[in-house]
Every structure is written in structure tokens, then in C-alpha cells.
Amino acid sequence: MYKFFFALLILGVFVSCSNSKKSEKIDRESLVKRHNITIEAFDSLASLSVGNGNFAFTTDLTGLQTFHREYKQGIPLATQSNWGWHTTPNTENYTWDETFRYFEVEEREVPYRDQPNQPERAAKASTFLRANPHRLHLGMIGLELTKNNGEKASIDDIKNARHNLNMWTGRITSDFEFESQPVHVEVFMHQKKDMVSAKIESPLIAKGQLAVRWHFPAAVYHHKMHAGYDFDAPETHQSILELSEPNNALISRTLDNDHYEVAINWKGNAVFQEEETHVFHLTPTRETESIKFSCLFAPKANAEELEEFASVENNNIATWELFWKSGGAVDFSECTDKRSKELERRVVLSQYLTKIQSSGNLPPAETGLVYNSWYGKYHLEMHWWHIAHFAQWQRPELMEEQLEYYNDIYDVALQTAQEQGYEGVRWPKMVGSDGQNSPSSVGSYLIWQQPHIIWFAEQMYRQNPTNETLERYKKLVFATADFMADFPVWDEKNNRYNLAPPLIPAQEHWDVETTTNPPFELAYWYWGLSKAQEWRERLKMDKEEKWEQVRQNLAAPDMANNVYLGIEGAEDSYTNEELMRDHPMVLGAYGILPEWDKIDPEVMRNTMHVIAEKWNWSATWGWDYPMSAMSAVRLGEPELALEFLLKDVQKNTYLKNGHNFQDERLRLYLPGNGGLLQTVAMMCAGWEGCETETPGFPKDGSWNVKWENLSPVF
Numbered sequence: 001m002y003k004f005f006f007a008l009l010i011l012g013v014f015v016s017c018s019n020s021k022k023s024e025k026i027d028r029e030s031l032v033k034r035h036n037i038t039i040e041a042f043d044s045l046a047s048l049s050v051g052n053g054n055f056a057f058t059t060d061l062t063g064l065q066t067f068h069r070e071y072k073q074g075i076p077l078a079t080q081s082n083w084g085w086h087t088t089p090n091t092e093n094y095t096w097d098e099t100f101r102y103f104e105v106e107e108r109e110v111p112y113r114d115q116p117n118q119p120e121r122a123a124k125a126s127t128f129l130r131a132n133p134h135r136l137h138l139g140m141i142g143l144e145l146t147k148n149n150g151e152k153a154s155i156d157d158i159k160n161a162r163h164n165l166n167m168w169t170g171r172i173t174s175d176f177e178f179e180s181q182p183v184h185v186e187v188f189m190h191q192k193k194d195m196v197s198a199k200i201e202s203p204l205i206a207k208g209q210l211a212v213r214w215h216f217p218a219a220v221y222h223h224k225m226h227a228g229y230d231f232d233a234p235e236t237h238q239s240i241l242e243l244s245e246p247n248n249a250l251i252s253r254t255l256d257n258d259h260y261e262v263a264i265n266w267k268g269n270a271v272f273q274e275e276e277t278h279v280f281h282l283t284p285t286r287e288t289e290s291i292k293f294s295c296l297f298a299p300k301a302n303a304e305e306l307e308e309f310a311s312v313e314n315n316n317i318a319t320w321e322l323f324w325k326s327g328g329a330v331d332f333s334e335c336t337d338k339r340s341k342e343l344e345r346r347v348v349l350s351q352y353l354t355k356i357q358s359s360g361n362l363p364p365a366e367t368g369l370v371y372n373s374w375y376g377k378y379h380l381e382m383h384w385w386h387i388a389h390f391a392q393w394q395r396p397e398l399m400e401e402q403l404e405y406y407n408d409i410y411d412v413a414l415q416t417a418q419e420q421g422y423e424g425v426r427w428p429k430m431v432g433s434d435g436q437n438s439p440s441s442v443g444s445y446l447i448w449q450q451p452h453i454i455w456f457a458e459q460m461y462r463q464n465p466t467n468e469t470l471e472r473y474k475k476l477v478f479a480t481a482d483f484m485a486d487f488p489v490w491d492e493k494n495n496r497y498n499l500a501p502p503l504i505p506a507q508e509h510w511d512v513e514t515t516t517n518p519p520f521e522l523a524y525w526y527w528g529l530s531k532a533q534e535w536r537e538r539l540k541m542d543k544e545e546k547w548e549q550v551r552q553n554l555a556a557p558d559m560a561n562n563v564y565l566g567i568e569g570a571e572d573s574y575t576n577e578e579l580m581r582d583h584p585m586v587l588g589a590y591g592i593l594p595e596w597d598k599i600d601p602e603v604m605r606n607t608m609h610v611i612a613e614k615w616n617w618s619a620t621w622g623w624d625y626p627m628s629a630m631s632a633v634r635l636g637e638p639e640l641a642l643e644f645l646l647k648d649v650q651k652n653t654y655l656k657n658g659h660n661f662q663d664e665r666l667r668l669y670l671p672g673n674g675g676l677l678q679t680v681a682m683m684c685a686g687w688e689g690c691e692t693e694t695p696g697f698p699k700d701g702s703w704n705v706k707w708e709n710l711s712p713v714f
Helices: 002-011 028-033 121-131 309-325 340-358 380-392 397-408 410-420 452-463 467-486 519-538 545-552 585-590 601-614 624-634 638-645 670-685
Strands: 037-039 048-051 055-059 079-081 100-105 108-113 140-145 159-166 171-178 181-189 195-201 210-215 238-245 248-255 258-267 270-276 279-284 290-298 329-331 489-491 496-498 706-708
Touching: 028 309, 028 329, 028 340, 048 159, 048 171, 048 181, 048 340, 055 181, 108 410, 140 195, 181 309, 195 210, 195 309, 210 290, 238 270, 248 279, 258 270, 279 290, 290 309, 329 340, 340 380, 340 670, 380 397, 380 452, 380 670, 397 410, 397 452, 397 467, 410 467, 452 467, 452 519, 467 519, 467 545, 519 545, 519 585, 585 601, 585 624, 601 624, 601 638, 624 638, 624 670, 638 670
Parallel strands: none
Antiparallel strands: 037 159, 048 055, 055 079, 100 108, 140 210, 159 171, 171 181, 181 195, 195 290, 210 279, 238 248, 248 258, 258 290, 270 279, 329 706, 489 496
């Protein structure tokens, strides 16, 4: 169906930038394989992952999770899922209303879930409810390597290693030597099941020096940036070997009131047994030099779902070939600009990482399924940066299931709006599997996540412009717009609607009690209400009067000295160094978003150049560079777009494995990868109404970019 509607796009159903490069066939296999990753020495930031969107398994230099302690402060070794969560028992009976901070809005008291600093019960309640539920690390699977003298291996004993990720097939391999003996490991993640499958070959098996080890940790919630596991609290959880047969085993896991199971199947003669509390070994007999196993993690594991290694291998080869051969592709191999090779590497690796980390049935955490940022919860204001690119790259099916999450938490969002006295639904910011908004002195006051679901629904409609699509998402679109029309405050003096306190914009350093009319939120409010009205028209419904009144009478972004200010009245936005940090979000109002008649492109151009020159770029985040680049593209400055996109600052670092490194605290950051892909799609395919060929690249002959199957942005 999607291929059919993409054909309609080409025929002109939607106005887009023209580009002859679309007709040039790209050798996709060569494109992907030239960026396959090989790691030849220990690097704690160079772990490699396999995954299916709902489950990911991150490996070290041995191809499994043998040396997790050495990687803990880098890109840690993780086994995480969308279903695996833990909740600490609420022995103190904390309740949500204990976290409320009240603000007076239009003569009523409006509650917000805040996070007070004082060490009183309210602060403890906020901390507990913010930390629960938290995502679980489900267990380490590593090699048990033993020296001839009986000592356990250290990572320094691993010699001549080649740790490789083949993105074309979804295969991780590791070849190394231990005590002068070769070891070969291959690992796959089933693309439909939460199942790891591995093959290990080595003479060490016959020597009794190699086994496979399962080690199960306790849950961790006390730190918001954490590898997510604790091996020093064995008394707090249970690992019970429920079944041990000649080629099958089942382990039952219990952490307080949370349970899951691990089913294991292997080929060849081997013994599976408990070595110590929470530690199990699969030990092959000495007449073999190879072992193959599959391991299924599930809330309730069904041994019949286990597949042999060869089956999982075939599943990956077929799935990944289909992924790479469908959807968009961009080839920079004919470019002569020295920056093009690195940009191509980032683009290919970002497609792989967002597929395995961000394409599941729940919104992704900012660190995906690798480690727990903010307790493993997801931030809905970041949801756009994780998945918007899937539609632009003609892979809308990778975001479709995730959008059902908004239906799942609809009642919670409805209750929030009702508690605060608003119509419609107010979408949360930081959420876990329960859909509850986590208490926060910042997050509870953000509003820019609100229109995201309208954006996503509109993307799905562009891919499939039918009444079926309209009916599927209209409830979400309309209830979202109801809140958006009710939230602004009428300003009698200036005859307009304001986005008024309590409010923290996307540039989060502004004060909650004084922030008014941030430019991006104003533009996004206008765009969202406009699209909601279009949906009513498509459904042969009259326009909603209140939506229209607010849409037409929203305040315009404030300006001074021919530049747009960070918020209304902040004339020191670009002279006060304290204000030129975090996200330069004003650029998103004319970059992420299309034209609005209350934004002057030339004033935005001036603003962009001031920001380019003065902003504290070391105090930004990974998605700020693509966001700024989108503004430059839309304003017709492709060289500046490239400068933004490839800015040489730490927060714009892309590691060997493709992860967007921020700092020692946040060592990977998937919104940067998603933002990069969205921006590159715009640089190639432009936007609706654009008449420039490949508008994001200079026309000096150095950027001979080939692309195909990309959609224009709005």
C-alpha cells in the first residue's frame, strides 16, 4: 500500500522539490556495507548492538557480554526491552497529589506535578514516583573463559580481536585469540521475537576452557543516568532454574512484584546448571568445538517459540535486506567535498540505530534500549526527534505501532487536562510503562510535545490519504486540538491569545512563572490547530469555532533589533551569555515548521546568523545541529546548513558505532540520530512548495548527491 501511495507522491499529489537524482539507481548494498563497523581493540564507547525495535542486545569485543564492568562507563552492555520494567514497592503510600504545585490561571488553581528540593515528604514522593517504574536490564550473556592455570580471563587476555557489525544482515561477529587459540562468535537478534541467537566455535570448547554464562542483576533506580544493573544486591531478587533438560532450560526471574522468564535452547551436547546465585553456565562436552544457542526473554516464555540459530540467521538476512532495499537512500560517493564521507557514515549508521532502538511499540528513551537515562523512561517532547524521519524516509510502518501508545494513555492525558481545568487531552512529558507524567520542576511545564501527535497523524495521512486514516487518528487529533485551543490566555489589552505561565519552553532555562509566548511553541500551536481544522474539512465537518478563534489570534513572536527573541520581552536574548545556551529553539519556528505569516523570513535569517555567531554551542544538545540546519535549508543557505549539521563540537560527535555522544553523563543520544535523518531528507527532497533541486546542498559541483524514495517535509 505504501509503495502505491509513494507512486502518487511522485505523480504530484503533493507539491515537492524536483530532483533528477531520484532516477539514478543507488547500489544500496555497497552503500551500507562500506560503513559496516569493525572494532579491533577495547574501546568502552565502541560496543555494538543488535535489536528489533522492541528489544536490544549490546555486545563487547567478544561478541557477547563477557566484560560488562569494563564497558559500564562507556556504551554499556545491555539487554533491554519495551516490556521489561520494575516498580519498587510503594511502602510509604506516596500519592500523586503529594507532588502538586499550584498556580493561579484565570482565577483557578491549577495543579502541576513538581519536584521540590527540600527533603520533606513531598520531595520524597516526587522522587519515588519519578523513579518508578524504571526499565530493567534483563540479564548478561557472556563467555566464561578460563586460562590453563584456572584463572578467569581479563579483557587484556583478548588478542587480535575483530568485532564486526554487518548492517546489511544484522549480524555481529567477533574473532579473537585467547591463550593462542581462536574463538569465533556470531550473534543475531530475531526481528519479531525478543530472542538472541549465537554460534560459538573454538578449540577451547573441547579443552574445557570456554562456556556460556548467564548472570542476572538486580534492578536499579537510584540514578537517572545508569547502566541499569546491579550485581551487588543478590538478596533483592530471585533467579530460579525451573527446567533443565538435555537441550532446554527455563529460568524464572522475580524482582519484588515483577516477573519474567528466560528460555534457552541449544544444539549439541552440553549441560546447563546453576553455578551460584543468579549465575548459570551452559557448558559443552569436550567432544565438540562448537555450540549454538537461542535465548528468549519474555514476561511468560513459551519454549515452542524458540528457533534454532540457522532460522534466526535467515530471519535477519531477509528482514534486513528488505529494510535496506525499501525506503529512502542517500549516496554521497560522487561528492568531492571532504565532509561528505563522514555525513554518509552518519546517515547509514543512524538508519541502523533508529531501526533497532526506536521502531518498536513504545516511544523510545533518549538512550534507547542501551542504558537508563531518566530511569529508562521516554520523553514525549523528544518523540518527534526519534521517529518523524521514518515517514520522510518512506518507512511509516516503523512508526505506526508506536502511535497506538497515544490511545493507550488517552485516559491518563484526559484526566490530567481535567484536573487542570482544560478541555481535551494534555499529553505528558516524561513517562514510563504506566503512562503517568513524572514529577519534574521542568518537564511538567513543557507544552511542545502537545502537537506532535497531529504531526505524526498528518504524516500517516500523507502516506495513506484515505478516510480510514482520518477515522483512525481523528480522536487523537481533535482532543489534542481541544486542549491547544483552551490553553492560551486571552489578552484583552493586546487583543490576542498568549501562551502564558506556568510555562517552560523547549529552551528550558526560562523561568516557569514569567515565560510568555516562546516563538517555536507559538508557531507549532498555529500549525497544529491549522492541521486539525484541515482534518475536519477532510471529514466534511465544519470548522471548530474556538480552534479558529485561537489560531487566527495567536500572538506573534516578539522581536527587537530585527531579531526574534527567545521569549516575549527578553531583549537580552543575544547579549546575555546565560541565555545563549541549551536549544536555539527560535530557529525551529522557521525550519522544522513551514512558513507562518506572523514570522518574517528575513528577520529569522538575521536571527539565525546572530545565533550562528554568538551561541554557546558547547552547551547545546545533539538535535540542535540538525534543527539549526533545517532553518538554514528553508532560508536558502545550504552552506550554513552543512556548517550547522557537521559542527565540530563535542555534543555533535558520532562515535565509531554511530551513537551521538554528548558527554560523560549522556554517552549516547538517539534524538541526534533521528534529527540528522530528518534534516538530510529535507536537504534532498525539500518541502511542500519548494522549487529548488536538492535545496540543502551547495550548487558548486562538490555535492553530487544521489537520493531516492524520500518525501518532502511539511
